[in-house]
Amino acid sequence: MLDINWKPDRNIPTRLNIQIVNFIKNKIATGEWSVGFKLPSQRTLSEIFNVNRSTVVAALEELKAEGIIHGNAGGGTTVINNTWTLMSNNHSHNWLPYLSSGLHQTNRNIMQLINQAEFQPDIIRMGSCEPSPELIPNKMIQGVLKKLSKSMPSLGYEEPKGSIQLRKEVCTYLKTIGIEVDPSSVLITSGVLQALQIISIGLLHKNSVIYVEKPSYLYSLRTFQSFGMQPSGIKMDDEGIEIKDLLERHKRRKGEMLFTIPTFQNPTGSVMSLERRKILIDACNNERLPIIEDDVYREIWFDEQPPQPIKAFDHNGLVLYTGGISKNLSPGLRIGWIVGAEKVIEKLADIKMQMDYGTSSISQNVTTELLSSGLYHQHNDIMRKNVKIRRDTALAALKKYFTGMGTWNIPRGGYFIWLKLNEGISMYELFTKALSRKVLVHPGDLYEFHSNQYLRISYSYASLEEIEYGIKVLSELVAEQIFSNLNRN
DSSP states (O other): OOOOOOOOOTTSSSOHHHHHHHHHHHHHHTTSSOTTOBOOOHHHHHHHHTSOHHHHHHHHHHHHHTTSEEEETTTEEEEOOOOHHHHOTTTSOOOHHHHTTOSSOOOOHHHHHHHHHTTSTTOEESSOOSOOTTTSOHHHHHHHHHHHHHHOOOOSOOOTTOOHHHHHHHHHHHHTTTOOOOGGGEEEESSHHHHHHHHHHHHOOTTOEEEEESSOGGGGOOTTGGGTOEEEEEOEETTEEOHHHHHHHHHHHOOSEEEEOOSSOTTTOOOOOHHHHHHHHHHHHHHTOOEEEEOTTTTOBSSSOOOOOGGGGOSSSOEEEEEESTTTTOGGGOOEEEEOOHHHHHHHHHHHHHHHSSSOHHHHHHHHHHHHHSHHHHHHHHHHHHHHHHHHHHHHHHHHHHTTTEEEOOOSBSSEEEEEESSOOOHHHHHHHHHHTTEEOEEGGGTOTTOTTEEEEEOSSSOHHHHHHHHHHHHHHHHHHHHHHHHHO
C-alpha cells in the first residue's frame, strides 16, 4: 500500500471526490506520480482516503475525462499525461469546485446518455415522450404566424401571469373538461416542467416529502431533489394510486404534497378511475394534503375521453393543476399553465418573473390564436387518429416478437406501453446494446428502482416502420440475454 497520510476534509464545502481529484493532480504535477505510474485499485484508494468506493470512482472518472489518467478492466488505471498545458492552473480557471457546489443536481448518467443520443442521426427513438415532427401541425402553425404577422401586437413583455387573452382562452378550454376558473387563477409557464420548478421554489422547503406514484417519471428527473426534497413512492393498482397506502404513509411521514399523473400516467400509461379521483380528493381534503395534478397527456385519448381531472372536483383550492400543449401540439412553443388559488398563482407569477420575465410573447400569441380559432381542437382530432395507428403498430409488433417473453398493457391514450419481461436481465446491458444498434429505449428502473424488469416503450416519435423494427431488435437482445443467463446457470 502507498504511504499516503492525506485524507479529504469533510469539514469544508468542496465535495470529497473533487478533493481527491485535486490531490491526485498535485501528485502528478510535482512528478511524484509520473507518466506510466499505476494507481492503486479503487478499493485500496477508498480505504486510504476513508471514503465510499463510489466517491473514488467519481474522482477517477473526472480525471479520465480530463485526459490525465486512463483505465481499463484488465490493466488498472495509469497516469498518461502530466503536461503543463493540461495540469497548469494558469492554463484555464479551475471550475471543478463550482461544478460540484451548484444547487441543481446533475442528471443520472443514463439520462445524460439518453438526452445526447436523442439527437444523433439515425436513432430510433422508442423512449421519447414528444410527438414526431410528422404529428406537429407545422402548416397550421405557419398559417397562424402569417396571419399574426399582419395584426400581432407589440412583442414586449407580457404581464406576470401571462397574456390575458391566452389565459381567457385557457379558461374556456378548461371549462370543456369540467374546470371552472377565472383568468386571475391561471399562470402561463414555459412548459409543465417549469411549472414544477416554480412550485418547488415557491411553495416547498428543503427536506419536504413529496408523495409520487410508484413508478413515476419524477424519479428520472432531478426537479424536486435539486431543491432538497424527498420523493416518497406510493403504490398503484389498475385504478390509480392506492389511497390506503397514501394515508398510511402520510400518518408516518407527513408529506407536504402529492404529485400525480392520473391520466395516461408516465410511464405506465394507466388511467385513474373516476371513482378513485373523487375518493382521492376527499381524502386529501380531510388530510389537508395539497395535490399537484399533471394532466399534460389528457388530449391524447383514443376511443373515449378520460374522466374529468381531479381539479374538477376541487372545491377548496387544494389542487394545483398543470397542463400544456407540448405533448399533443408542439413542444417547441413551450406553453404550459398552472391553475390554482389566486393568492398562490400571484406568488408563483412573481417567482416566474424573477426567473425569465415571462414566456415568449410569440408563443403565447400563436397559442391564443390556435385555441380561439378552433384549430387546436381540429388538430387534436387528427392527432388522436394518427397516434392510435402508432399504438396499434406497437401492440402488433409486441404480439409478434414478445409473446412468451413479456406482458404489456393496452393504452387507452397517451404515448406509453409498460412492458414487463418474464425473465430478469440486465437492463443496462440491454440499453447499451440496443443503443449500439441505433434503438433508444427507457429501462423501467429510471422510473423506480424496483421496476428493473420493465421497459417503457414509446410510440410517439418513431415512424411505423421504425416502431416494428425497434421492437424486433429489443426482442432479439432480450432473447440473447436470457439464453446467455441459462448457459451460465
